[in-house]
Amino acid sequence: MRRGTMNKIESGIGINRRYLHDEVADRIRELIRSGEMEPKARINEGELTERFGISRTPLREAIKILATEGLLELLPNRGARVASISEIELEEMMEVIAGLEATAGDLACRTIGDAEIDAITTDHAAMVAAWKAGDEAGYFGRNRRIHEAIMAASRNTVLANLYASLSGRIQRSRYSAHQTPDQWARAVAEHERMIELLRARDGGSLAILMREHIRGKKSVIAAHYGPAEAV
Template sequence: MNTFDRYQGIVRKTLHHEIVVDALRELILEGELEPRSRINEVALCERFGISRTPLREAIKLLAAEGLLELMPNRGARVVALSPTEISDILQVIGALEGAAGELSCARITDAELAAIETTNEAMVAAWQAGDYPGYFSRNREIHEAIMAAAGNAILQATYRSLSGRVQRARFSAQKTEQQWARAIDDHNLMILLLRRRDGAALAQLMRDHIKSKWPVISAAYSESKPTKPAGQKQKQLSEE
């Protein structure tokens, strides 16, 4: 089920703004709106079934998150990061995931661990079946679940903000066979260290895991090209 199928039929006005923000964010994070691509407000309003007011509010919020760039009198476009910015963000994300790994080993519940194990099994199965969107989705869920298990709201909020800026490349870039094998091995080892509650070892693994992503993410961003703005699909978000 895709983003807009999930959001169809929701009519509560109190949720409307959040739904528009989530929908636009997902277009960016899943790569439909690529770095440097312009935001076509008319097309997106038609696609979502909304007026420009909630869309522009969503654009302002995502600009504050660092996902969009506001251009005076020219609308907005998806942010394109430089190699230096990507490297800086990954360094911080590595530190955050390392801290989360250590904290989660001390705080994770049996239920949370079981859920992560199940997600990891689903991720591996998706990879074996060649279902790469399914693999990347489960991969992201594992990292976010470990972060959540750390039980630190500030850590989680900071991570969410920074991770979103490189998420498209991080969770969808192509890998070599060696990189695939390492990714699978790393995640299996994460599960093992969580079971052992070995915080120091998991912290180091999480940092090293992020560091290994740099060549993949750098290549993905250097190859990104602007695409035509999204907005042609017919599924809508109800504004009523």
């Protein structure tokens, strides 16, 4: 198939047609996120070009993008593979994420509106309800919404983009961890304190709390791991 001869309508994307390499990068991201491509899995260019119906050029450009993002790693003369995250790297990433969330909390206090805080409060209640109902997916989803709401309230797109990128890389680890009742109680209490500090617009204290809050999650995830296991 000669892909280059297709026009916008035939390509099935319509007027909002983006770069082919961007679409390919998205599809590979989704393959990784969904687990269809596991860590350390080698990228076979021939296989993927056939699967996506494209040539190697945009695929290879997508691979470079994903490697820059840290989702793939390049092996000279042997292509690329899905990046695996060592326990050490996971801990490092969690510390950075903790720092980004602390920054978000600090900044959010400058401009967040009462309506946004109310929305977070509602989400928090729903999160607690989901936990009590044993709805783990609902619990994680609400929890993520709360953190993303604070990130959005920081009104800092650079920060939000970095956060999204790092979060995406550890997503499979972060949301596969289970908490003990003690850990859960602490997390809930911290969320409630976060809401208080938001209402008080106390950015400095919120930054400290958020860093500690994420560190609490870090130890949950680390405990969930074997000593030398990689994701």
